[in-house]
Amino acid sequence: MIQALLYLRLTSLKNHLVSTVRRMRHPRYLVGAIAGAAYFWFFFLRRVFLVSPGPTGAGVPALDAGAAAIPALMLFGMFTLFALFRLGAAWLAPSDRPGVAFTEAEIAFLFPAPVSRRTLIHFKLLSSQLTILLSSVLLTFLTGRGRFLGGNPLIHAVGWWVILSTLNLHTIGAAFTVTRLTEGGLSKARRQAVVTGLILLLIAAAGYAVWITAPAFPDEEGSPAALVQYAASVTNTGLLHWLLLPIKVVMGPFLAPDWREFFLALGPALLLLAAHYVWVLRSETSFEEASIAQAEKRSRLLAAARAGNFRLARGPARARREPFVLSPAGGRPELAFLWKNLLASPAFLSSRNFLIGAVLIAAGTNWLQHGDEGRRAALAAVAGMALFASIYILLLGPQLARQDLRGDLTHADILKTYPLQGWQVMLGEMLTPMAILTALLWLAILAAALALGPMPRFAGGLSPGVRSTVALCLAVIAPPLCLLQLMIPNAATLLFPSWAQTTRTRGGIDVMGQRMIFVAGQLVVILAALLPAAVLGVLLWFAAHWVLGGAGSTAVATAGVLGVVGLEIGLGLWWLGRRFDKFDLSGETVK
Amino acid sequence: MIEVLALNKRYGDFTAVRELSFAVQPGEVLGLVGPNGAGKTTTLRCLAGIIPANGGTVTIGGVNLAQDPVAAKRLLAFFPDEPRLFDYLTVRQHLAFVARIYGVTDHEALAGPLLEELEIADKADQLPGELSRGMKQKLAIACGLLHSPRVIFFDEPLTGLDPLGIRRMKDSIRQRAAGGAAIVLSSHLLHLLEEVCSHVLILKQGTKIAHGTLADVSAQFANGESGVSLEEVFIRATGGSES
Structure with a gap:
């Protein structure tokens, strides 16, 4: 029987790979695949295959001291935190979560078929091995960048396999055990209280053990090696050693610096893995009902995501209070789209919260200004963060705020029946992300303006008048700049609708490449669009500076920039409207 | 009310609709039938202004759809086979929202009776995700009818409806036609045509095979036989295959 199930899995995999390769006949996927492959090669693979090995790292199963062990120790620490989180989540998870997840097709074909439960579990374990093997290879490439860990790619790959397989089996076993305990009458609240209490008890015991047995902390002049020595001695002694032993065992093969250490570490790790396997197989727990519920839920969420509804895919929708009163007539129809898409935006993006944010920024910067030297120095950090946030919001915000045509693509048929010009629909669709990004930009501008004010080094160049003028001018430019930015992904959606959908619902190297192309294209187009406005703004500023001074010339330059950006927006809307009028989703089969 | 002259729609080398001409008068219900891939949905989408035609003329209430799409669209309503609703707007x-788009000033006075008629008045504050398939269909209908369209297009209007919903949908179509609307609907369900449609147009591979009243079309393919069912007429007209 298992051969038939393996046939299903392997044939599906083969057909998936074949269809992926066939998809490359379409230039958009081929270009995406080339971009994705180039990214992988230059950032990961090249370092694994071409760069000469670095210094060998320390063997970490015993967490030996030495500066070379620092990366291994950090990795061990990060993995320990991740593993504790993952294991804690597995034991605290809802009891309706199935240990093994089946697709709707697998449920339809396999559950009524003469297949034993044990075979089904084996099938899922073998199926998960495909993902684990692929993940192990990918993680090996990722960690291959850090050759300071020692070992070699094969050791790392097998090490990752041991880690991921053990975690996978433990998660399944925990889910089975939780289900059995729930069926035995243990309530969810009681179970979670017991698990939480146990975790807290272990943390307290470990903390107490460290407090009692740990050596003195190295002084401030201590070398990295001394710090490692300290960490190693803490984790290798007393109760903490025993608490961390399972994680050390699991990570042992991965962190082995050579083959000898690897084989020495592999034995205990495989024994632990085998114990988990036996635990899962011996768990006589019903998983069918939970699997069916999970498959239906996953199918529903996937359908929502494919329909472009990523908010719905995260959870059920709730009715919200209207952002403003929408009178039925007498106003611009574009505002109806703003109203509609604001209702579809996350609840925390409200005007009230933006006002609260502005008040907090004003109060916070005021507090920093009136403090000691250290607090005033923090203003520079605030200004820097505000500047970084502004650039981030302006350049990458349009890829994240998608409450426009990208979110309404499945309603394109209905939108096209509305008695509106194409440009009206497009403008209306972009108003919501424009409003959200503008509000965020305004907060960043406010923070920068307030933080920059009292800094001595700017005192000469940025008088309060100039500072206020610059801030106001930036605030005025922000909405049209956001709109201009949003026109690019919306234009891409009209030109390549299937790209816009697949980059959000599918994975794969070609889709990753498509995303990279989208972001790169966005940056190139916006820079090209802003160049004439920036040139004109600079020219106007210098021309007016002699007569009007800093504030006046800034205002004149802003007017010039607004004129150019406004012209570009007008032309862009005209073009987008024409594209929308001709838009035919049926001609774009979503592959 | 609806005049279609030499309508053409192509996708690359494939012609989905070829030289299609017909007219629908107020009060008439035209049933668009044909095998899968015959071009029914494409025709409806061209008539509703959703996709541009490659040739021909579509006139809605005397307004040329290509020349003045906004004015033409004010007169029509299109109902796709699946109700397309916004997930975050309540009923x-x-x-x-629709009232603002169509500029329906007295929408609250109209919406109340419409929701009552469609039996969803008690769901007014619910989201589509909380509604059954039939309720969603009713909401889509309420949205489409709010601006009192004179031309209505239905694409597979009975998809997913239970028997009661089917009966109500048929009643609704007849009622709108009786009120003077010109209606075009596409369907595979021949009994729907017999019960609701005054006229029928059979499409095959994008080409008009037959057009006229049900009696005319039946007579055309009856070959002199009496009592030939519409199903038999359809099979004879389309040759019994998709290609």
Whole structure:
């Protein structure tokens, strides 16, 4: 029987790979695949295959001291935190979560078929091995960048396999055990209280053990090696050693610096893995009902995501209070789209919260200004963060705020029946992300303006008048700049609708490449669009500076920039409207 | 009310609709039938202004759809086979949104009776995700009818409806036709045509095979036999295959 199930899995995999390769006949996927492959090669693979090995790292199963062990120790620490989180989540998870997840097709074909439960579990374990093997290879490439860990790619790959397989089996076993305990009458609240209490008890015991047995902390002049020595001695002694032993065992093969250490570490790790396997197989727990519920839920969420509804895919929708009163007539129809898409935006993006944010920024910067030297120095950090946030919001915000045509693509048929010009629909669709990004930009501008004010080094160049003028001018430019930015992904959606959908619902190297192309294209187009406005703004500023001074010339330059950006927006809307009028989703089969 | 002259629609080398001409008068219900891939949905989408035609003329209430699409669209309503609703608007908010788009000033006076008629008045503050398939269909209908369209297009109007919903949908179509609307609907369900449609147009591979009243079309393919069912007429007209 298992051969038939393996046939299903392997044939599906083969057909998936074949269809992926066939998809490359379409230039958009081929270009995406080339971009994705180039990214992988230059950032990961090249370092694994071409760069000469670095210094060998320390063997970490015993967490030996030495500066070379620092990366291994950090990795061990990060993995320990991740593993504790993952294991804690597995034991605290809802009891309706199935240990093994089946697709709707697998449920339809396999559950009524003469297949034993044990075979089904084996099938899922073998199926998960495909993902684990692929993940192990990918993680090996990722960690291959850090050759300071020692070992070699094969050791790392097998090490990752041991880690991921053990975690996978433990998660399944925990889910089975939780289900059995729930069926035995243990309530969810009681179970979670017991698990939480146990975790807290272990943390307290470990903390107490460290407090009692740990050596003195190295002084401030201590070398990295001394710090490692300290960490190693803490984790290798007393109760903490025993608490961390399972994680050390699991990570042992991965962190082995050579083959000898690897084989020495592999034995205990495989024994632990085998114990988990036996635990899962011996768990006589019903998983069918939970699997069916999970498959239906996953199918529903996937359908929502494919329909472009990523908010719905995260959870059920709730009715919200209207952002403003929408009178039925007498106003611009574009505002109806703003109203509609604001209702579809996350609840925390409200005007009230933006006002609260502005008040907090004003109060916070005021507090920093009136403090000691250290607090005033923090203003520079605030200004820097505000500047970084502004650039981030302006350049990458349009890829994240998608409450426009990208979110309404499945309603394109209905939108096209509305008695509106194409440009009206497009403008209306972009108003919501424009409003959200503008509000965020305004907060960043406010923070920068307030933080920059009292800094001595700017005192000469940025008088309060100039500072206020610059801030106001930036605030005025922000909405049209956001709109201009949003026109690019919306234009891409009209030109390549299937790209816009697949980059959000599918994975794969070609889709990753498509995303990279989208972001790169966005940056190139916006820079090209802003160049004439920036040139004109600079020219106007210098021309007016002699007569009007800093504030006046800034205002004149802003007017010039607004004129150019406004012209570009007008032309862009005209073009987008024409594209929308001709838009035919049926001609774009979503592959 | 609806005049279609030499309509053409191509996708690359493939012609989905070829030289299609017909007219629908107020009060008439035209049933668009044909095998899968015959071009029914494409035709409806061209007539509703959703996709541009590659040739021909579509006139809605005397307004040329290509020349003045906004004015033409004010007169029509299109109902796809699946109700396309906005996930985050309640029933009431859907109607408010549509009222603003179509400029329906007295929408609250119209919406109340419409929701009552469609039996979804008690769901006014619910989101589409909380509604059954039939309720969603009713909401889509309420949105489409809010601006009192004179031309209505239905694409597979009975998809997913239970028997009661089917009966109500048929009644609704007849009622709108009786009120003077010109209606075009596409369907595979021949009994729907017999019960609701005054006229029928059979398409095959994008080409008109037959057009006229049900009696005319039946007579055309009856070959002199009496009592030939519409199903038999359809099979004879389309040759019994998709290609």
